[in-house]
Amino acid sequence: MAQNISKYDTLWSADDPDGEQSETDVEDGREKRWQSTDMTTRKGTKAQELLITLSAHRWLIDTCLLLVIIGLLTILLLGGSRRPSPRQIGGDYTGSSPEFDAKVVKWNADESFVPTNISEWFSDSLLAKWNTIMPLDASQSSAKKEAFSTTSMTHSLHCIFMIGRIFSAVLGNTTDVLADDYLTHYMHCTDYLRQAIMCAGDMAMEPHVPTDGPDNGPLDGGWNGIHVCKDYSQVINYLEGQIEDGVRVVLPIED
Numbered sequence: 001m002a003q004n005i006s007k008y009d010t011l012w013s014a015d016d017p018d019g020e021q022s023e024t025d026v027e028d029g030r031e032k033r034w035q036s037t038d039m040t041t042r043k044g045t046k047a048q049e050l051l052i053t054l055s056a057h058r059w060l061i062d063t064c065l066l067l068v069i070i071g072l073l074t075i076l077l078l079g080g081s082r083r084p085s086p087r088q089i090g091g092d093y094t095g096s097s098p099e100f101d102a103k104v105v106k107w108n109a110d111e112s113f114v115p116t117n118i119s120e121w122f123s124d125s126l127l128a129k130w131n132t133i134m135p136l137d138a139s140q141s142s143a144k145k146e147a148f149s150t151t152s153m154t155h156s157l158h159c160i161f162m163i164g165r166i167f168s169a170v171l172g173n174t175t176d177v178l179a180d181d182y183l184t185h186y187m188h189c190t191d192y193l194r195q196a197i198m199c200a201g202d203m204a205m206e207p208h209v210p211t212d213g214p215d216n217g218p219l220d221g222g223w224n225g226i227h228v229c230k231d232y233s234q235v236i237n238y239l240e241g242q243i244e245d246g247v248r249v250v251l252p253i254e255d
Contacts, residue, residue, distance in 0.1 A: 090153075090200060090230065098238060100230040107227060109218040118168035122177060130161050130253050133232075135239040138250040148249040151239060156196050158253050159189030165254075202227060 091097045112129055120126050131138070134154060166186045169175045175182060206225035213219025242248040 100234045103229050103231050105227050105229045107223055107225065109223055114164060118172045121165045121168040127254060133157065134253055135236050135243060135250055137240070137243050138252055150251055151248055152196065153235070154250045156193060158251065158255065159192050161253050163189050
């Protein structure tokens with residue numbers, strides 16, 4: 001009988017509070033699982049509804065994105081067109097001058113611009129020769145304006161021409177044909193050309209060989225360089241337009 005009593009004592013009784021609590025926990029767990037499953041189903045349904053809505057209005061979304069892209073591109077293009085031209089070596093610092101085409105040029109000696117007969121430096125024919133590399137209407141008087149702007153390139157050409165004239169007059173003892181300030185003018189032009197050369201910084205290589213001429217003439221090795229230059233015809237055309245519009249005053253080369 002003792003064994004039978006022990007067997008029945010291990011069975012759960014309706015009056016056992018611990019057993020009742022265990023059953024409640026099981027039911028709560030089942031209820032939570034159902035709630036979790038229901039929430040997951042609802043979330044999936046909402047996501048599907050959103051995807052369906054977006055798909056139905058995809059054409060509208062694509063159109064809006066395309067309009068935004070077109071608007072941004074328009075802003076970038078208009079903004080770029082308002083920017084000044086990029087600075088280039090030998091151009092105006094404001095960037096207002098155009099960007100000229102470049103040309104590869106081999107320099108050659110041209111004694112028609114630099115005659116060894118010093119008397120020719122004051123001839124009309126030599127003056128006409130130098131004027132062929134100046135813009136038209138370069139003889140406009142600066143007295144027409146209280147303030148005016150010239151151009152560095154034509155200023156440099158003027159300085160080279162005047163150095164040749166002053167040197168010839170000093171060598172020929174005819175300085176009476178020069179202005180009284182010829183010495184300071186000569187020094188000014190020398191210093192001006194020094195800085196112009198440094199500004200340009202021409203890096204063209206000039207090969208020298210044993211057969212170079214000894215007289216600094218056409219066979220001198222200094223003429224062997226190949227240079228990258230602005231298209232001079234474009235430069236002259238631009239300056240002539242500036243003169244016509246009254247933007248610049250280009251002084252005569254002998255002034």
